[in-house]
Amino acid sequence: MDKRFNVRVYGILIHPENKVLLSFEHYKHHVFTKFPGGGLEYGEGTLDALKREFREELGIEPFNIRHFYTTDFFQQSAFNDSQVISIYYLVDIPDYAAIPQLSDTGTVYFYPVDVTLPDEVDLPIDKVVAELLIQTFGK
Numbered sequence: 260m261d262k263r264f265n266v267r268v269y270g271i272l273i274h275p276e277n278k279v280l281l282s283f284e285h286y287k288h289h290v291f292t293k294f295p296g297g298g299l300e301y302g303e304g305t306l307d308a309l310k311r312e313f314r315e316e317l318g319i320e321p322f323n324i325r326h327f328y329t330t331d332f333f334q335q336s337a338f339n340d341s342q343v344i345s346i347y348y349l350v351d352i353p354d355y356a357a358i359p360q361l362s363d364t365g366t367v368y369f370y371p372v373d374v375t376l377p378d379e380v381d382l383p384i385d386k387v388v389a390e391l392l393i394q395t396f397g398k
Contacts, residue, residue: 265343267298278370327348372397376389
């Protein structure tokens with residue numbers, strides 16, 4: 260039994276108008292909405308991976324990176340036979356106007372941090388994080 264871990268890192272960017280940046284993406288004949296970020300590559304630390312993902316997807320360098328949540332339950336990948344461990348960080352960026360509408364993986368947009376946020380994201384761990392964001396930043 261050869262089980263593997265799939266470590267993912269995501270950035271949570273909260274706009275001053277209490278909205279969070281989401282990414283609508285296409286991957287392996289699937290479409291889904293998630294927080295910006297992706298997989299840890301061998302030899303990377305989580306912060307380096309997060310910065311790389313933001314540069315690749317958005318062309319932006321995040322700063323003031325603070326841990327927000329790490330998966331604390333079992334979640335199997337929807338794409339292979341691995342266990343997903345996701346690490347979420349709150350991030351800031353120098354200029355909100357620099358965020359492109361199109362990323363290298365799809366479309367990005369801001370969505371209100373309110374009770375509808377968990378229904379807007381598709382990945383199971385993202386739904387947990389959405390609830391935590393409502394508790395932390397919701398009005």
